[in-house]
Amino acid sequence: MKQHSLKRTIHFKVPTGVFGAALAPDAGTLACACMDGVYLADLEAKSADQIGTHASYATSAAFLNSQNAVVSAGYDGVVQWFDIESREQRRRVDLHQFWSWDMAVSPDETMIASVTGQYLAGGYKYEPQPETEPSVRIIAAESGEVLHDLEHVPSVQAVTFSSTGEYVAAGNLMGEVRVWNTRTGELAARWTTPDFTSWGIIKSHCYLGGIFAIRFTPDDRHLLLAGMGPMRDPMAGNGRQLWQKWDWQQEQPTKVDETHEGESGEGLMETLSVHPDGQLFVMGGRLRGGDWNVALFDLATGERKAILKTGYRVTEAMFTADGTRLVLAGTQGQPRKPEDGVFPDFGRIEVYDLSQS
Amino acid sequence: MSNHRTPPAGAQTCGSSEHTLHRRLFLQGSMAAGCASVASYAGLFSIPALAEQTRRDGKKCILLWLCGAPSQFETWDPKPGTDTGGPFAAIDTNLPGVQVSQLMPRCATIMDKLAVIRSMKTEPSEHFQGIDLMTRGEKPRPPFTRPILGSVVAEQLGQLDSPVPQFVLLDPCPEGNEFKAFKAGNWAGWLGAEYGPVRAGGEYSIPDILRPETLSETDHSDREALRRFFSRKYQNEQRSEAAASYNAAFERVKGLMSCAPLFDLDSLPEADRRRYGPGAFAQHALQARHLIENGSTFVMVANGMPWDNHVFQHEMHQMLVPELDNVLYQLVTDLDERGLLDDTLVIAMGEFGRTPWLNEARGRDHYPKAWSLAMAGGGIRGGVVHGATDELGIDMAESPVDNHQLFATIFTALGIDPDESYDLPDLPTFYRVEGDATPIASLLV
Numbered sequence: 001m002k003q004h005s006l007k008r009t010i011h012f013k014v015p016t017g018v019f020g021a022a023l024a025p026d027a028g029t030l031a032c033a034c035m036d037g038v039y040l041a042d043l044e045a046k047s048a049d050q051i052g053t054h055a056s057y058a059t060s061a062a063f064l065n066s067q068n069a070v071v072s073a074g075y076d077g078v079v080q081w082f083d084i085e086s087r088e089q090r091r092r093v094d095l096h097q098f099w100s101w102d103m104a105v106s107p108d109e110t111m112i113a114s115v116t117g118q119y120l121a122g123g124y125k126y127e128p129q130p131e132t133e134p135s136v137r138i139i140a141a142e143s144g145e146v147l148h149d150l151e152h153v154p155s156v157q158a159v160t161f162s163s164t165g166e167y168v169a170a171g172n173l174m175g176e177v178r179v180w181n182t183r184t185g186e187l188a189a190r191w192t193t194p195d196f197t198s199w200g201i202i203k204s205h206c207y208l209g210g211i212f213a214i215r216f217t218p219d220d221r222h223l224l225l226a227g228m229g230p231m232r233d234p235m236a237g238n239g240r241q242l243w244q245k246w247d248w249q250q251e252q253p254t255k256v257d258e259t260h261e262g263e264s265g266e267g268l269m270e271t272l273s274v275h276p277d278g279q280l281f282v283m284g285g286r287l288r289g290g291d292w293n294v295a296l297f298d299l300a301t302g303e304r305k306a307i308l309k310t311g312y313r314v315t316e317a318m319f320t321a322d323g324t325r326l327v328l329a330g331t332q333g334q335p336r337k338p339e340d341g342v343f344p345d346f347g348r349i350e351v352y353d354l355s356q357s
Numbered sequence: 358m359s360n361h362r363t364p365p366a367g368a369q370t371c372g373s374s375e376h377t378l379h380r381r382l383f384l385q386g387s388m389a390a391g392c393a394s395v396a397s398y399a400g401l402f403s404i405p406a407l408a409e410q411t412r413r414d415g416k417k418c419i420l421l422w423l424c425g426a427p428s429q430f431e432t433w434d435p436k437p438g439t440d441t442g443g444p445f446a447a448i449d450t451n452l453p454g455v456q457v458s459q460l461m462p463r464c465a466t467i468m469d470k471l472a473v474i475r476s477m478k479t480e481p482s483e484h485f486q487g488i489d490l491m492t493r494g495e496k497p498r499p500p501f502t503r504p505i506l507g508s509v510v511a512e513q514l515g516q517l518d519s520p521v522p523q524f525v526l527l528d529p530c531p532e533g534n535e536f537k538a539f540k541a542g543n544w545a546g547w548l549g550a551e552y553g554p555v556r557a558g559g560e561y562s563i564p565d566i567l568r569p570e571t572l573s574e575t576d577h578s579d580r581e582a583l584r585r586f587f588s589r590k591y592q593n594e595q596r597s598e599a600a601a602s603y604n605a606a607f608e609r610v611k612g613l614m615s616c617a618p619l620f621d622l623d624s625l626p627e628a629d630r631r632r633y634g635p636g637a638f639a640q641h642a643l644q645a646r647h648l649i650e651n652g653s654t655f656v657m658v659a660n661g662m663p664w665d666n667h668v669f670q671h672e673m674h675q676m677l678v679p680e681l682d683n684v685l686y687q688l689v690t691d692l693d694e695r696g697l698l699d700d701t702l703v704i705a706m707g708e709f710g711r712t713p714w715l716n717e718a719r720g721r722d723h724y725p726k727a728w729s730l731a732m733a734g735g736g737i738r739g740g741v742v743h744g745a746t747d748e749l750g751i752d753m754a755e756s757p758v759d760n761h762q763l764f765a766t767i768f769t770a771l772g773i774d775p776d777e778s779y780d781l782p783d784l785p786t787f788y789r790v791e792g793d794a795t796p797i798a799s800l801l802v
Contacts, residue, residue: 016440017715036440056444075444098675099444119676121636126676155672202532203425204663205559205637206676233534235425237668237718268668268718286718313717334440334714337751343440 004280004296004306006326006352012046014039014347017331019315020060020102021349022070027320031070032329033058034347038072038082043327043351051087052080060103060114064141071141073100073114079139093144097133101157105141106165111182113138113161113168117154119207125199126206128154128173136170138182148185152178158214158225169223169248171211173197177223179248191253193244195229202233209234212270212285217299218278222256223248226269226283238266238288241295243281245302263304265290271316276323280305284314284328294328296354312348319354326352415700416735416771418510419645419688420657423681423707424488424536425665426728428721430713431458431674432681433729434475434746441713441749444671455742460678463686464731469740470689470698472732472800476744478757479709479725484535484665487708487725492539493546494764495791502546506767507655509789512552513773514654521616521652522555527641529559530661554657557620558641619651620644633687634680636660642684646691649701664707667720681705689733699802702735702770713750727753730763736770738802761794769796 016035023030030041030048037053038061054074061072069090070082077096080089096116103114115136122129134149135156152172159170167188169179175197179189197209213226222245229240241264245257266289274281280296287293292307294314314330332346428443430436435447435458447456450468457465464471480496481487490496492505504512507524515523526540533540545553618624622640625647633643638660645656666673685705692698710728711721727746733739744756765775768789775790 055446118679119672121634121639121676121680123635124637124640126636155675200661200663203530203534203536203661203665204673205530205661206663206673208669208673234669235662235665235667237720288718313719331717333717336712336714338440338749 002305003357005355005357006296006306006308007355008350008352009325010043010046010349010351012048012349013345014041014048014349015343015345016347017313017315017334018329018347018349019057019331021316021318021327021329022062023318023320023327024063025065025321027322027325027327030327030329030349031061031063031072032347032349033061033072033074035331038070038080040070040084040087041349043349048349049087052082052089054078054080056099059100062103062105062112064105064109066109067141071103071105071112073103075099077116079103079112079114079144081144091144093139095137095139098154101155102159104159104161104168106161106168106182107163108165110141111138111147111161111165111168112141113159113170115152115156115159115170117152117156117172119155119173121206128207130154135172136168136178136180138168138185148180148182150178150180150185152176155210158211160214160216162216162220163218164220167216167220169214169216171196171214171225173207173210175210175227177211177214177225177246177248177253179223189248189253191246191248193225193246193255195242195244195258196225196227198228198231198234198239200232200234203235204233209239209268212268213272213283215272215274215281217245218274221249222246224272224274224281226272226285228266228268228285229264236288237268237286239268240264241267241269241283241285241290241293243269243272243283243297257302260302260304263295265292267293271314273318274299275319276321282317282319282326284308284310284317284330286313308352310348310350324354326354328352416510416514416702417649417653417697417700418506418655418702418704418735418767418771419642419649420506420655421642421681421684421688421703421705422492422657422659423664423705424533424659425484425662426487426707426709426711426723427664427677427681428666428670428674428711429475429727429729429746430711430721430750431460431671431678433457433461433473433731434750435459436713436748436750439749441751443715445674452740452742458678460674461682463682467686467689467733470693470733471685471739472737472741472743473729474731474743474758474763474797474800475729475746476753476755476757477710477725477728477730477759477763478753479728479760482709482723482725484662484708484723485539487723488536488539490760491706491708492544494760498787501787502543503787504546504548504552505544506764507554507657508545508548508552509768509773510655510771512548514771516652516654519652521619521648523654524552524554525645525648525653525656526554526556526659527558527644527656528556528659528661529637529641530659533661534665536659536662558644559637616651619648634683636680638663639680639684642688646688650695650697666711667716667722668718670711670715670720672719685731685733692734698734700735702737702767703733704730704767705732706730727751732767732770732800736772736802737766737800741800743797743800758797759792759794761790761792762797765790765794766796766800770801 020033032039039048041048056075081091135152136150138148267286269285284294294308296306436442437447450465511524709725768775
């Protein structure tokens with residue numbers, strides 16, 4: 001049985017919390033979506049430069065290598081393209097009236113999907129209102145032209161493309177997953193898992209939680225979901241650190257695995273990534289209780305293989321293309337007071353060497 | 358001039374010698390709170406002339422109790438584009454130069470009717486103590502329990518002979534952590550249980566208040582007359598406090614039976630229900646208006662403790678604030694259109710504010726040092742923004758307001774003397790509002 005170990009080799013801070021990140025093919029540059037804008041971070045130099053801003057928090061960033069650009073999305077509902085060399089904004093698309101919760105780029109870099117939706121009271125028990133704008137939009141990465149407007153129930157918080165780009169999947173507050181064919185825009189699958197959503201019994205009679213990360217397995221047969229298990233008091237944030245694996249291509253999608261008993265602590269999980277060898281996946285988030293907030297899992301068996309306790313909320317975890325390193329980005333709590341007029345840095349970036357023996 | 362008076366002997370008091378408290382024990386707070394806290398001083402603070410005046414004024418109050426503590430940044434005191442401002446923008450209002458969070462577009466159109474205090478500065482940073490302070494107006498002074506705002510208003514401005522409950526709490530959430538603990542406590546304090554709230558809403562819909570069809574009105578009246586005769590006889594002969602409470606409870610139930618439709622959400626006009634919005638808080642805010650229109654004096658609308666967003670601050674406020682925005686807008690507009698706003702004070706507040714900084718769990722924590730609330734109508738001047746915080750909302754920039762000054766302002770607006778005092782032999786003097794607080798003149802009509 002393989003043993004996996006993680007050893008931190010690089011760590012540094014950026015000015016504000018990192019909400020989303022993506023790694024360049026050379027594995028030396030990280031595009032970061034931060035509370036105060038979009039950054040390019042040089043991992044070896046342990047430095048980061050701001051290349052643009054959003055009118056609100058930036059939430060997602062990705063490389064468009066074919067365009068030599070970084071694309072970002074934010075809580076202003078805007079998607080922007082920035083030239084990597086000149087660092088100037090090339091294009092801007094006002095895509096949503098509300099936040100872009102998450103954004104993904106198709107593997108062939110032809111499509112960008114972004115998800116939105118404001119949770120508003122739709123019933124006595126605060127069931128979410130139906131959407132008032134398309135919850136999922138797919139645009140052409142080259143032009144920004146809208147290719148598909150896809151219906152979902154707000155708020156839609158996570159989106160991903162399949163490895164072939166044939167499908168796009170999105171999960172929402174209520175644990176509902178919808179999968180569409182990206183060529184036709186037709187719905188390919190739809191189901192709900194109740195295990196990520198809480199209705200507040202203790203303090204808040206409303207819904208909270210949902211799916212915060214979603215990824216296809218390399219063969220596109222399964223979908224991984226991440227979030228936090230149900231809580232009586234969602235305000236405690238003490239739900240189980242939860243992933244689920246679904247066979248979505250069945251006529252009735254079925255859950256085939258989830259975080260194993262005894263292998264989870266408490267806290268919201270909000271990032272998933274599959275190792276290039278297709279054997280492992282990583283899930284990360286916040287530690288509320290327990291001994292890890294980032295863990296490696298065997299993709300086939302679901303068994304937990306290695307853990308990390310980073311001391312900060314991890315919002316993005318990803319492997320380098322050669323699979324030898326794990327890159328993490330996230331945020332500590334915001335410092336309480338400025339020092340000399342500036343808040344101390346609280347965004348975090350770390351790199352771990354991954355060894356398997 | 359002292360406005361105090363001693364309770365009339367035997368009137369609304371249990372006559373216990375325990376009322377003769379020893380000053381030292383009182384100051385030490387070591388007196389057993391149980392009996393004392395339920396001691397009934399119905400005459401406390403009552404001044405016939407003032408009471409008569411306020412009854413003529415017909416002042417009433419709706420408290421939108423934002424329990425858990427909302428964020429001032431996402432409501433009344435936005436700091437857009439700053440390190441602490443959060444993800445939401447600010448929008449202009451119909452008051453030149455005044456902005457509110459983009460989550461409050463409706464209230465932005467009626468800011469000329471609202472009074473906003475942006476400079477609340479209080480002490481408790483924990484919920485129970487904060488709730489206690491902001492509903493009673495004062496920190497605890499054991500062994501006496503100070504009545505909460507609703508009880509004082511019901512006692513001062515309400516009509517005891519009305520079958521409609523004078524103080525109603527609408528809260529569908531049976532839990533609520535610290536608020537649950539607070540709800541289990543003694544709300545009416547020294548005023549006595551008859552000034553406590555009737556609780557309704559959601560799971561607290563009042564059961565069994567409809568006369569069974571098998572019982573005729575005549576039979577029901579005959580049975581009640583018989584019950585009243587024997588229990589009064591027992592009460593008088595045995596000087597039984599328990600029997601007195603029992604009788605009071607029956608009177609209240611009789612009142613509730615006669616006004617049961619007021620508590621039926623389904624009986625409210627569908628168009629009104631749609632306007633207010635579908636959520637429990639919104640529906641109960643509409644019910645509050647209905648109760649006020651029909652004779653209640655104080656209605657407190659709560660929904661558990663939903664504002665305590667240590668995690669998911671912005672994810673929760675994106676839903677809670679728009680609901681509050683619409684509820685406050687509909688309530689103030691309705692009351693204004695019905696000619697009731699001048700006599701009905703609407704208060705929207707929680708027990709403190711939330712931190713300027715975000716914690717790691719994407720939440721804002723408790724922050725009593727600089728927070729906001731809003732009021733409208735009922736003797737409060739609209740179109741006023743009182744006080745200010747600094748650029749980042751960390752500290753007070755001008756005109757801090759504490760609980761004393763706030764309650765002095767609220768009582769004055771309602772026509773209730775904030776300076777009234779009450780003396781017990783060998784005990785410190787109680788004031789309705791302690792600390793020589795003066796009302797905020799700019800907020801008063």
